[in-house]
Each structure stands twice: as structure tokens, then as C-alpha cells.
Amino acid sequence: MNDDFYRHILNKQQLAETVxxxxxxxxxxxxxxxxxxPEQSKKVFISIGQLQDEFDKLKQELLHIMDATKACDDCDNTNRAKxxxxxxxxxYRVLNTDIQAIFNGDPAARSEFEVIRTYPGFFAISCYRLAHSLYKHEVPLLPRILTEYAHSKTGIDIHPAAEIGEYFYIDHGTGLVIGETTVxxxxxxxxxxxxLGALSVDKSMADTKRHPTVEDNVVIYSGATILGGETVVGYDSIIGGNVWLTKSVEPHSRVYHxxxxxxxxxxK
Structure with a gap:
């Protein structure tokens, strides 16, 4: 192996060390x-001031992380972190609607505390909503790291760029996939x-809507596959298990095998 190869690896190493x-x-x-x-931990804060200090500390940590990723030379990371x-x-308000949706929708849920502490769906949604906010603030790298972390923990794969409304409920969730341009x-x-995927994964489609739109009050049962950027599942519809769907369906539809x-x- 020649020196150019080693120099290439060293340059990549130096870049990786800064992140x-x-x-x-x-x-x-x-x-x-x-x-x-705080239902997820035992850490207790005894005053508003102490809680504010903790948030300020995390703000500074975010600023440090953003500076280290070097997204651009003239980015105003201080204002973006703020x-x-x-x-x-x-x-926080939106996540509480998700908690309410899970608690109200699952007969097995005994309390909102249980939802927050134990449900993989809520964990994945929390990571997604945090990642999505960072994505909207044009923070590089972090959003995908967070959703892939949730993916590794729960088997739920949500792209941070997907647009997801309030009162979102993931039941069980293992193997769930929500693509980048899903709405x-x-x-x-x-x-x-x-x-909720794409009909084609050609790189030339990177800046186009490739994934479906799911309107309000829709239930999609296990194993269903819905593909394509022009595919719309109309409001108040139910999509049955293992359905393969590449065409839009009208509101109030029932789709099943x-x-x-x-x-x-x-x-005998």
C-alpha cells in the first residue's frame, strides 16, 4: 500500500476526531x-433555577456539538441552539399529545407514567420529534444519529425529515419504516x-417527494406496505394487515385482503 492511501486514512481520522x-x-x-x-429517570430538581441551569448546560453542550460538526463556516450556531x-x-406539548393518544388507544396501558417509562413507540416518537426539530434548525448529522439510535433500540425506523402530526400512536412498532418525505x-x-416507503430509490429522486401522505384519523395495521410520493391515504381510512398499496384511496376507505x-x- 502506498503513502497516498495512508494519508487518505489519516485525513479522514483527523476529521472524525473533531466530531x-x-x-x-x-x-x-x-x-x-x-x-x-422525569418519569424516565430518578434525577430530582428542587427549584426552577436549578432546572433552568440544567437546560442552559445542555444548550451549551448542543452548541459545542454543532460547532464541532462544522456544518458551515458562517453558521450562527449560537442563535440556532437558542x-x-x-x-x-x-x-413538550406535542409529545404530550402522543402520550395521550397511546394511553387512550391502548387498553393495556395502565397510566401515562407507564407509557413514558416503558413503551418503545413513545421512545421512538420522542427521539424522532427531537431529531425533527434539529433537522428543521438545519443541524447536520445529529438528527440521523438520534433516529438511528432509536431504530437500534426499538426496531422503529423514522427518518428525521418526515412530517408527522399530533396524537401519533405507534403500537408495538417493531419493523416499522417511515421514509424521508412521508407526511x-x-x-x-x-x-x-x-x-411508508418509495416506489423507486434512484438517487436522482433525492429532492422529490418519494413517500406517501397519510391524512388524519387513519389506522394502518401490521405488515401493510404503502409506497410512492403520489400515494395518498384519505382521512378516516383503515388499511388492513399485509395490504400492498401503490395507489391513492379516498377518505373513509377500508382496504383489506x-x-x-x-x-x-x-x-381422527
Missing amino acids: PSNKEITTWAMQVIRLLF SFFDQLPEL IGKHVKLYQGVT APTVKVLKKS
Whole structure:
């Protein structure tokens, strides 16, 4: 191997050393979520001032992370970090609608505390909403690291650029995929194994809408696959399990497979 190869590897190493590790980034994000929802930790704050200090500390950590990623030479990271933390009350409000949707929609849920502490769907939604806010603030790298962290923990894969409305409910969730340009309305419920994906993955389509739109009050059952940027699931619709859908459906639709399973009695 020649020296150019080694120099190339060393240059990449120097670049990597300036960026905080994935563990540092996810630790920061988990601290933000646990401040918003202390049900997830035992840390106690005895005054508003102490809580404000903790948020200020996390703001400075975010600024450090953003500076280290070197997104651009003239980025005003100080204002971007401030803007992100200024919108945390709204993020908190929206996440509470998700908690309400899960608690009200799942007969097995005994309390909102249980939803916050134990439900993988809420964990994945929390990471997504945090990542989406960072994405909207044009913070590089962090949004994808956070949603991939949630993916590794829960099996739920949500791209941080997806647009998802309030009262979002993921039930079980393992194997769920929500693509980059997906748009989801309010009061939508998705089960495990649902794919909201693209009909084509050609690189030339990077700046186009490739993933479906799901309107308000839609339920999509496990294993359903809905593909294409022009595909719209109309409001108040139900999509049955294992449905393959590449065309739009009108509001109030019911889409399902015709039953083909037969049950035969075992002969004695």
C-alpha cells in the first residue's frame, strides 16, 4: 500500500476526531428527553433555577456539538441552539399529545407514567420529534444519529425529515419504516411492520417527494406496505394487515385482503 492511501486514512481520522461520538450525542439527547419527562429517570430538581441551569448546560453542550460538526463556516450556531431550546415547550406539548393518544388507544396501558417509562413507540416518537426539530434548525448529522439510535433500540425506523402530526400512536412498532418525505396527519395509528416507503430509490429522486401522505384519523395495521410520493391515504381510512398499496384511496376507505385462509379439522 502506498503513502497516498495512508494519508487518505489519516485525513479522514483527523476529521472524525473533531466530531463528538455517537454516544456523546445520544447521551445529550437522552438528557433533554429526561428533563422533559422525569418519569424516565430518578434525577430530582428542587427549584426552577436549578432546572433552568440544567437546560442552559445542555444548550451549551448542543452548541459545542454543532460547532464541532462544522456544518458551515458562517453558521450562527449560537442563535440556532437558542432557537432550538426556545421551542422545547412546543415540543413538550406535542409529545404530550402522543402520550395521550397511546394511553387512550391502548387498553393495556395502565397510566401515562407507564407509557413514558416503558413503551418503545413513545421512545421512538420522542427521539424522532427531537431529531425533527434539529433537522428543521438545519443541524447536520445529529438528527440521523438520534433516529438511528432509536431504530437500534426499538426496531422503529423514522427518518428525521418526515412530517408527522399530533396524537401519533405507534403500537408495538417493531419493523416499522417511515421514509424521508412521508407526511402523516393527526390522530394516526400505525402497527408493527408497516412500511411508508418509495416506489423507486434512484438517487436522482433525492429532492422529490418519494413517500406517501397519510391524512388524519387513519389506522394502518401490521405488515401493510404503502409506497410512492403520489400515494395518498384519505382521512378516516383503515388499511388492513399485509395490504400492498401503490395507489391513492379516498377518505373513509377500508382496504383489506379477501380471506383465503382455510381451517381444516384434523381427521381422527
